[in-house]
Amino acid sequence: MPVPALAAATLPRQLLRDDVYQRLRAAIVDGTLEPDEVVRDQDLTAWLGVSRTPVREALLRLQQAGLVTATPGRSTRVASLDARATRDAQAVVAAVHEVAVRAAVAQLTADDLAAMADANRRFSRALRHGDAEAALAADDELHGIPVRAAGNAAVRDVLEQYTPVLRRVERLRFGSLDARGSVRLHDQLIAACTARDPEAAARASTLTWQTLVPLLDRATGGTL
Known part of the structure; x- marks a missing residue:
C-alpha cells in the first residue's frame, strides 16, 4: 500500500481504537485506499x-462492515464495489432511516429543522461546485439530525455499519450535478417534518435513498 503523503499525528489514547477505525474507513470511502488494494499492518501503523x-482491531471491524476482505494466511484487501453488497446495504439503510424519521418527527425542534434546511443549502451549493466531500458532509449532517432525534441506539449502530458501503459510491455522484434531485427530496423531507407528518416524512426519506439504486447498478457493473 502506498503510504499517503500526510502522516497522521499520534492519536489520543482513550480514543485510539475508534479513531483508527474511522481514519481507515474514511480512507476507503474517499478512495485513498482503492478497491482491491492490499493493505498491510506495517504500512498502516x-x-x-x-x-x-488497534490497526488489526480496525481491520476486523472493517471486514465485518464489508469494506475489506481477508484471506487467512494471506493478504487483506480493500473490498471491491460488489453489486449485491451495495444493494443490500442500500435496502437496509433506506429502511432504517425510515424508522428513524418516523420516530423523530414529533421530537424535532425548531433548531433541528433550521439545521436541516441549512445543511441542504450547503449540500446544494457543494453540488454546484462539484465538491463531493462537502456534499457528503452536508448530507450526513442533514440525515443525522432525525437519527439523533429518534434516540434509537440500534438505528445508529446499523447505520454506522452499512452507510460507509454506500458512501463509496455516493462520492461519484456528489462530485457532479447528477444528485440535484436529492435537494428537492430533502426539501420535501424537511417540509413533512415541519408539518409533523410522519408518513410523508418517511416517504420522502425512502425516496431519497432509493435514488441511489441506478447509481449502484452503474458503479458495480450491472443490476441484480
Missing part, C-alpha cells in the same frame, strides 16, 4: 503512528 493492535 507507520501512516497512523500507532501500534499494530
Whole structure:
C-alpha cells in the first residue's frame, strides 16, 4: 500500500481504537485506499503512528462492515464495489432511516429543522461546485439530525455499519450535478417534518435513498 503523503499525528489514547477505525474507513470511502488494494499492518501503523493492535482491531471491524476482505494466511484487501453488497446495504439503510424519521418527527425542534434546511443549502451549493466531500458532509449532517432525534441506539449502530458501503459510491455522484434531485427530496423531507407528518416524512426519506439504486447498478457493473 502506498503510504499517503500526510502522516497522521499520534492519536489520543482513550480514543485510539475508534479513531483508527474511522481514519481507515474514511480512507476507503474517499478512495485513498482503492478497491482491491492490499493493505498491510506495517504500512498502516507507520501512516497512523500507532501500534499494530488497534490497526488489526480496525481491520476486523472493517471486514465485518464489508469494506475489506481477508484471506487467512494471506493478504487483506480493500473490498471491491460488489453489486449485491451495495444493494443490500442500500435496502437496509433506506429502511432504517425510515424508522428513524418516523420516530423523530414529533421530537424535532425548531433548531433541528433550521439545521436541516441549512445543511441542504450547503449540500446544494457543494453540488454546484462539484465538491463531493462537502456534499457528503452536508448530507450526513442533514440525515443525522432525525437519527439523533429518534434516540434509537440500534438505528445508529446499523447505520454506522452499512452507510460507509454506500458512501463509496455516493462520492461519484456528489462530485457532479447528477444528485440535484436529492435537494428537492430533502426539501420535501424537511417540509413533512415541519408539518409533523410522519408518513410523508418517511416517504420522502425512502425516496431519497432509493435514488441511489441506478447509481449502484452503474458503479458495480450491472443490476441484480
